[in-house]
Amino acid sequence: MLQYKRPSTYLIGLSLVLFCLGFVMAYYVYTTVSNLKYDAKIINETGTIRGSIQRVTKLVLSDSPESPYVIFNDINGLFDHFISEGGGNRHSGVREAVYHGIVELREKWNILETLLVEFRQTPSRRLELEIVAESEVCWFAADSVVFAAQSATEWKVGEFNHFYRILILNALTAILVIVHVVLYVRKKLEFESSHDSVTDLLNRRAYDSMIRSEIARSTRYSSKLSLILFDVDKFKHINDTRGHGAGDRVLVELAQEIKSTVRETDLVFRTGGDEFAVVCPETEISGAFQLAEKIRKTIELQSATDWIACTVSLGVAEYQSGISPKEFYHQADQALYAAKNGGRNRVETWN
Incomplete structure (x- = not known):
């Protein structure tokens, strides 16, 4: 039976995917916002260049006493700064576009x-006409640059929709993780409610439920059903002399030996303390007796070589039509006491 004591690989994988998607989403938002800020600066610079060219041209042609050379320096400074960084900038594609x-x-x-400098020094009609014509060329080129920067930024804003795709994917993954956690917790609670915490065998609660089902099936199909009860001989002495840790070790190793000895169709339970039960479907009492004897010999042999020496006494009973689960258990328990009274480390059947 599947045990739910640790999160499954599937749950761990989903959690890692959720973490990675969250990291990617955070990084994507951070870089996109940073790039958009940088792009806004580029658009502002190109707009400043365009406006400054228009302003200085009007200033010179109007024969204003204001010096145009400060504006010349500002425009050239913006050009120098922009061109010095090159077109392949790591921040965005807007600079590359313009x-x-x-x-x-x-x-x-x-x-x-x-x-403009020549006109400032020696004004003439010819220079004025050339300035007007050349300024129109510059304004057109400047408008094209600003438009290209704005278009590239709008395209990048559209690309920001990827964020929503990542967000949706992240939300779906989170839902999968939550669903799996709920299923995992439910399965874990179901396992813990029906299994013994020390040996991982089915517990008494599971026995009470499953024995009724097995009796009903035996009655419906007129099949045989046997029950083996056993406990560890002088288990209290082991706890008193070796400690409860040693006692738990005996129970764990004993449970492992039982599971490796019984058949796949048999059901093994720890019904309490050092007491165990094996439900044997479609098995008459002679077959159950042979299985009980096999369990007894296996534990006697293994405990003598690999772990703390111990033996078990076993009682076997076959289900009789019409008796209750409690009476069935009592019959096997009476056989167990007969084995105890008969000297321990033996198998007795209910007569």
Whole structure:
């Protein structure tokens, strides 16, 4: 029978997946928000370049006394800063999308700047017309750069929808983990309520339930059913002289020997203390007696070589039609006491 004493590999795997998805989601949100902030800075810089070009052109053509060279320096500083970082930046694809446009705009700005400086020194109608024409080229190029930056950012905002996909996947995984935890806890509680905590054998509560089912099946199909009860001879002496830890060790090793000795169809129980029961479906009393004798010899041999020396006394009874589960148990118990009174380390049948 499956034991639910530790979380299954499936549950551990789901928990790891949930953790990894949570980490990926947190990292994705962090990097996306950081990139969007960086992209906003790029859009602001390109917009500043466009606005500054328009402003300085109007300033020079209007023959304003205000010096345009401060604006020249600001524009050139923005160009130098942007181009020095290159187009392949780790933060985002927005810089890469506008980099070549910025380089082309810089070339056009250099031409316009030269004309503006020359016009500032020696104004002429020819220079004015050239400035107007070249400024329109720069403005168009600047608009294209700003539009490219905005388009790239909008595309990245659309990519942020991946976050919701990861969130949904994370939620589904969390639901699977919760469902599995609930099933695991329920199975674990069911196991603990029907099994002995020391030996992992079925307990007395399970015996009371299953013996009724076996009696009903035996009655329905007119099949044989036998019961073996046994306990450890002088078990109190083992506890008193060797300690309760040694007593528990005897019970655990005895349970292992019983499970390896009985048939797959037999049901093994620890009914209390050092008392055990084996329910033998479709087995008459002679067959149950042989199995009980096999158990007795196995424990006697193993305890003499591998663990604390002990023996067991066993009582065997065959179910008689019409008797209650309590009477059936009492018959096997009477046979067990007969084995005890007969000198221990023996098998007796109920007569």
